[in-house]
Amino acid sequence: MELLVNDYRFTMYNVxxxxxxxxxxxxxFCLLLGLLFSGLTGLVLFGVGIAWLVVNASVIFFSIWIKYKLSRNLERCMANVNKQLLRHKIIVALDDRGKISCHKVTLCFIYMDAGPCIAHLQGSIEHQEREANGWEQRMDISATDIVIQGSRTTRLSRKQDRCEQVFTRYLQRWGKDFLRRRLDWTFDDAGGNTSDPRHIQTAFCPCQYIEELLANKSPKTDIRDCCPWWSRLSTRLGLD
Structure with a gap:
């Protein structure tokens, strides 16, 4: 708990x-009321109203982007916490259950043995790496080797730790959907989750969730691309 509450990403998310x-x-809304009762008329009021609409839309999109970044930073924060709890067969997930109020954040502890999920995820990732290019870029973790320089250069591979990193990286996202019962098995084939239990009998287990998430995730584009959207479209159409 100390590791969690002292992390600025957790605090920023809550606030x-x-x-x-x-x-x-x-x-x-207050600015709009001020404009309506400011006494402006004619084209001046029309121009100020258009400017208000543009600024309002821009700030709303910017706020949505900030919420996205806060959510992803929280996932990385929770990954550090869950990495310490896996040895005790415990998973913690944060669920924001506030409706009107903005401060009903709940920490939910789930008892689960993550060993089978991590082992299955390791085999799945190794298979996908052999079959598909760009799979490593989708995992959103650092998988490079550690090089220790000295009288003898030593290279420590992170591959044995990579699957645990992938597992914990997306555990908060799985936990949030699991707690909201979005991953429960259903009998309706259209728009539902058809029953295919692996390590959890009632819902998608983490390894199933992560496999589907990574399979549908596009690889990161090169930051040197002038138009990442066009690069992804060209790759999809086979024009690259």
Whole structure:
């Protein structure tokens, strides 16, 4: 718990995730009322109204992007915590259950043996690496080797630790969906999760969730690309 509460990413999520959009909507509404009662008329009022719409839309999109970054940073924070708890067969996930209020954050502890999931995930990743290019870029972790320089150069491979990193990296996302019962098996084939239990009898287990997530995730594009969207489209169409 000390590792979690002392992490700035956890604090930033608690403070800003639900509040940032609410704060801006309140400010934008107050600005709109100020414009309506400012006494402006004609083209001046029309121009100021258009400017308000543009600024409002821009800040809303910016707030959504900030919420996305806060959520991803929280996942990395929870990965560090879960890495310490896996040895005790415990998984912790954070679920924001506030509706009107913005401070109902709940820590949920799930008893689960992660060993079978990690072992299955390791075999799946090794198979996908042989079959598909760019698979390593989708995992969103550092998988490079550690090189120790000295009288003899030593290279320590991180491959044996990589699957655990992948498992913990997406564990918060799985836990949130699991707690909200989005991963439960259903009998409806259309739009539901058809029953295919692996390590959890009632829902998607983490390794199934991560496999599907990585399979549908696009590889990271080169930061030197002037238009990443066009690069992804060209790759998909076979024009690269």
């Amino acid at each position: 800003f995730y639900k509040r940032i959009l609410v704060i801006w909507i309140t400010v934008a």
